[in-house]
Amino acid sequence: MADRLKVLLDGTPLLGQRTGIGRYTAALAEELASMPDEVDVRAVAYTFRGWRGLRSVLPHGVRARGMPVPARLLRKCWLRSSFPPVEIYAGLADVVHGTNFVLPPAMFAGGVMTVHDLDFLDAVDELPPSDRELPELVRKSARRAAVVCTPTAAVANIVTERLGVPQDRIVVTPLGVDPAWFAARPPSDSLRARLNLPSEYLLFVGADGPRKGLPTLLEAHAATPSLPPLLLVGPGHRSLSDRVHTAGYLSDVDLRSVVAGAAAVALPSRDEGFGLPVLEALACNVPVVCSDVPALREVAGDQAHLVPVGDAEALAAALVSALEDPPTADLLAARRAHASVYTWRRCAERTLDAYHMAKN
Template identity: 65%
Template sequence: MLADGTPLLGRRTGIGRYTASLADALASLVDVRLVGFTARGWRGLRSAVPAGTRAVGPPLPARLLRACWARGSFPPVELLAGRADVVHGTNFVLPPPLRARGVVTVHDLAFLDDPRLADPDLPALARRSAQRAAVVCTPTAAVADAVSARWDVPRDGVVVTPLGVDRAWFDAAPPDPALRVHFGLPPEYLLFVGADGPRKGLDTLLRALAPDLPPLVIAGPGASRPADVARTGYLPDPVLRRVVAGASALVLPSRDEGFGLPALEALACGIPVVCSDIPALREVTAGHAALFPRDDVDALRDALREALSRPRDGADARRAHAARFTWRACAEATLEAYRRAVG
C-alpha cells in the first residue's frame, strides 16, 4: 500500500497526527510505504515515518505535481513510487494511480464554504479525488453525508474511519509547578486547543469570558494575544497532554469540524468538555460534552458555568467513552476500505 506521507513533515497538527497514528497502526496489518510529495522535505520524511513503514519516491516539487493533477492524471503515482494495490491520499488529494485502486481521506468540507481555509486549487483537486477514488474515507458520518450530498459521491462508497486516542491521554498528569511557570498557566483555566482560524469560533469564546469564569489559555499556533489570555504556542504531544489534563474544562466553540480530536482527548483525561452543537462534535462526544448553539455567546457562557459547577460528575463515563476510539480500530476500518477498493 502506498500512502501520502507529506503530512508527517513539519509541526503535526490534526492531519499530521492522523497520518502518523494511522500509519503506525497499519504497519502491523499491511505493508505501508509512505511517499512524500515534496522537494524540500524529502530527506526529512525518511526520519519522520513511523517504525515498520518505509519512505519511498524521489524528491518532487509539490506545486508542480498539484498543477499537473489539477489538469489530469499525469504523472501517475506508481511512476513516482512503485507498484501498489492501493494508493491512499491521506490529506484530501488522491495522487492519480495507473492500475492501483484509489482511496482518499476527506477530513471535512469547511473550505467549500470559506475559501480562506485552503489553497485555491484544493476544492477542485479534492472533489476530483473523491469522485475518482474507489472508496472515500471520512472521520465521521457527518462528513460522509456531506461528501455524498455536495460532491455527488455514492454514500455506499464512503467509509467512516473514526480517529483514535493514544493511551497516554488516559494517564496524563496535570502540569507541575515548573511547567505552569514556563507557560504562565494559572491555577485554574479554561483551555482552547487549536489554531485561531475563523472556523474555530475563538471570537465567540473570547466574548463569553466573564469575571466568574477561570481565565483562558490558548494552546496552538497564532499571532494574536488578547488581554488576560495566556498563549502557549504549539505544544508537542507530551506537553499538550499535561496542559489538557490540568484544565478546568476544554472549550471547542467551532463553527465547523470534521471530527474534533481535542474534544475526545480531553474526555480521555476525564475533564469537562464544552463544545458547539454541530453534527461532527455531537457525533463524537455522544452526550458526554456540554453543547451550546454555535456562535451563541450567552449560551456558551451558561454552558461553561454549568460544566464547572460539577467538574467531576461523569469523569469515568467520559473516559470510558473515549476508550472506544483507538487507532487500531481506525486502522482496521481503513483496511476494510482498502479491501472494498480492490474487491
C-alpha cells in the same frame, strides 16, 4: 505474506509541526505497520523541500518514498491530467491512499482518499492563495477514488451531498485516542513555570482560523469575569488581554499535561470533521463545552455541553455550568469509558477494509 496489500500512503502531513491531520496520518501509519502480515506500507512525500526528511519521522516498518518536485506543481498537473501517476516514483502498489484530501492519479492501484471535512467548499476566500484550487482538486480526487474515508458519519453525509459519492463507496474511519491520554497528569511545577500557566485555566486547543470560532469564545470569556483565565494552545495565537494566555505549539507530552490540568476545554467551532480534542479531554476527565454541530454531536455523545454555533452568551453559561457542577463518580467513569471506545487500531482496521474494497 505474498497476499499482503501493498499500500502507498501520503506521508506529507507528517512533515513539520503536526496538525490534526498529521497526528491522524502518524497514528494510522503506526497501526498499519503493526499489521505486517496484512499490509506492506510505503509512505510518499509530495514535496520538494521535505521529502528526504520523511525517513526520520516514520514508524519502524514503513519505508519512505518521495518525489523532489514542488507540491504546488504536482497539484497543478493532477488538476489538469492524470500525470504523473504515483507508481512512477513510488513503485507498484495495490492501493494508493491520499490521507489529506488529495488523491494522486495511479496507473493500476485502487484509490482511497480521506476527506476530513468540507467546510472550505463554502469558505474558499479563507483558504491561503496556494490552496485556492483545493475545492476542484478535491472534487476531481473524489471522482477518481474507488473509496472515500471520512472520520464521522456526519462528514460521510456531506461527502454524498456535496461531492456526489454514493454511501456504498464511503467507509467511516473514526479517529482514536492514544492510551497515554488516560494516564495524563496535570502540569508539573516546572512545566507551569516554563509555560507561565495560571493556577486555573480554561483551554482552547487548535490553530487560529475562522472555522474554529475563537472570536465567540473570546467574547464569552471577556463578558464573564467569573471564568478563569483562558489559555490558547496552537499556532497563530496572540494574547489580547491579561486574562488570555498563549502557549504556542506544544509537544504531545506537554499537550497532554496541559489538557489534564484544564478546568474545562472549549471547542466553539462553526464546523468540525471529528473534534479529537473533545475525546482527549474526556480521557483526562476534563469537562468539555463545544458547538452543537453534527460531527461534534456524534463524537461527544452525551458527554459534553453543546451550545449553538456563534452564541457567546450560551457558551459563557455552559462554561460556568461546567465549572460549577461537581462531577459524580458515575460521570467521571462515563467520560473515560466513552473516550476509550475510540482507538487507532479500530481506525486502522476500518481503513484496511477500505483498502480491500478499493483493490477489488
